[in-house]
Amino acid sequence: MSESAFEPKIVGFLCNWCSYRAADLAGTARMKYEPNIRIIRVMCSGRVDPTFVLKALSLGADGVMLAGCHPGECHYIEQNYKTIRRFKMLKHTLRALGIEEERVRLQWASAGEGALLASAINEMVDQVRELGPLHWPGNWADNEGSQDAIQALPREHAEAMEVPA
């Protein structure tokens, strides 16, 4: 298969109240966007366990989008702040595993922001298409560097958590 024909597969986790409704709105308003995203509805972005993202990538997804209500607008009052915290930790882990920044994205979209969500999806699809397939399950076995990366994790984590004087 030639690289140019590569169509990334992206799994989206959208919260029931804002971003899933934004997807509804994008549909109602007939906004066209790339068909590469496949959406899973969760009640809140706070439900997204980092292992969901890792699982999606390990199954063969090329990217994962998390979407939720804007900070301060969460229907569960403040749970998306917990999403932010987890996302930061997750990004750190992903970086250590050599997964490019653009492959995992956190996107805020209120129920009225169908256009924003659609353009975010398009942007992400373009970026991941540019990066090429992740093909993580295969790469993982081939790449000897990944073992080192795992061992480096605790040290990098400690560094990241260090408070500058």
Added chain:
Amino acid sequence: MTEKVGVYICHCGTNIAGPVDVEEVARWAKENLDGVVLARDYRFMCSSLGQELIQEDIKNEGLTRVVVAACSPHLHEKTFRTACSKIGLNPYLTQMASIREQVSWVTEDRAAATHKAKMMVAGAVRRVQLQEELQPTEVPVNPNTLVVGGGIAGIQAALELADAGHKVFMVEREPSIGGHMAQFDKTFPTLDCAACILTPKMSDVGLHENIELLSYAEVDSLSGFVGNFDVRVRKKARYIDEDACTGCGICIEKCPKKVVDEVFEAGLGYRKAVYRPFPQAIPKFPVIDRDTCIYFERGTCKACEKFCPTEAIDFEQTDTYLDLNVGNVIMATGYDLFDCGKIPQYGYGRLANVFTSLEFERLCNAAGPTEGHILLRDGVTEPQSVGIIHCVGSRDKQHHAYCSAVCCMSALKFGHLVMEKTGAEVYSFYIDMRPLHKNYEEFYDRLLQEGMHFIRGRVAEVTDAARLPGEDGKLIIQAEDTLIGKQRRIPVDMVILLGALQPRFDAKETGLKFGVSAGLDGWFTERHPKLDPVATMTDGVFIAGTCQGPKDIPDSVAQGAAAAARVQGMISKGTVLIEPIVATIEEARCSGCRICNTLCPFNAIEYLEDKAVSYINPALCKGCGTCVAACPAQAISGAHFTNDQIFAEMEGLLYDVIGSNGATVKSPQPALEPA
């Protein structure tokens, strides 16, 4: 898999069947997906015939799971759940795939759309087989209701409920109910006197046998859940024994201490240290203001106590707490007025004759500090020209982006009152005129006829620096008149700033206390902006009036009545079903680490000391799943959104990558199947 899954692909007329090859999706699902015993496509699944199709198959084919690929679950999930439960299949054993909103309406290429629809069906089919039967729990509803806030919205709500025979507790922060409306002079567009229409309702509240009015009180805490809330109310010390006080007012007369009334008179008038905000206050009992009372300052005076004929003064009184049990809560906590001093170029607080809208209401009010005479700050001069500036702090990205909804009509009302009372020229500086409701446009037309001047443009500044002849001693309003494309300087004697309505200063804490979320602008969020305007995300807590967003009196009253109707519905039914999508903790796996305890904003998780494990109260849990994701021992599972269910959906969605058996397909990129 032993489950028998039925798959139904909706055409939705041509909405789905146009861009998606629905027959192909059905054929593919039947042939390729494990567990699928039948797959049909049909013109309108949501029609009664479509629903009957599913019911027949459940009956005749023994389906144990149903997947409907159609519109968004936000539209018809309930329809299909109900259809299934009518024939005996638990409603939570159905799953929808949103192939209209997420596929046919947003995808241009037919082959890609058909392929995506197949993957979404695969996700739903995988997921549905792991879904479990769930039963909503039924709890009784306490028929008593708490109304927080005694403005017009709260008053309306309380009276509707009380008149229907239900007990209401009304908590009001100020010494009297009445809210902002009690401060107003006239109301648009009819020019009814605000007090004339409000005070009868206030006294109805005060006298109603079903309403227990707790004024000068605040809600300290709220716990429990729909149908069964425990409320703790703090009654602030009035230093007046309400049982003994007759409201005669002698204490007020005899009190030697006069202070500026910053609240009710908006700083324009005076009150005593022992006071009633206004003569028609409900309840009639005065309050001793501890901060200004001479006795509390110096330990001597007690003039009020000496003269009180019923010995109702009690300087030893302390705050008391009341515990109530109610089934529902209506929040009608109102708004604050924007601090106009935050826009320094308009001169409020610096230029004496710049007034806020609330100050003007008091000036105009016959019971106000000037007895209804519109006078400049010197207290004697009538203005000969008045400028009214709209959108002060509203429609302004520096402050509030939203429209405050009432200012255009207030400006027209003010214009009318100024011209009627003083004959002054009135200039209104507006961005857009928005007289939206019934008879409002007619009122605008009336003011045009009456000769009020309208200048379309945002005001740049208000200044007392005269530059041109005729500007000496005046306030000059500098604005661009966008209709003639020119800068204008209009000298006036008085400027009225129509400040924005903004959320209460403590709205955020209040929201947390009641489990009600707020938007970025700080107004409380309704459950649905169109279809569920007074409910909130917390069952049993309703919102009414301006705490939900800027609105005028008719809209506040409508919302108060609407909230009361919702509560009455709950009371009539007597019981409430609690959604079974909640998290539960498996005690055997819980290590008692308590990480989850602090994550829940609804305080649903408690720590059981005796068992050393955490416990989730299903009646309090809203099902967000944040604790599920956080539990390091995976002891918490979220009903209907379990890890296994989500993983299964993911595997289905990635069917083209991993195939049906869960093993990764070597090539991650099979060609799209032809439509």
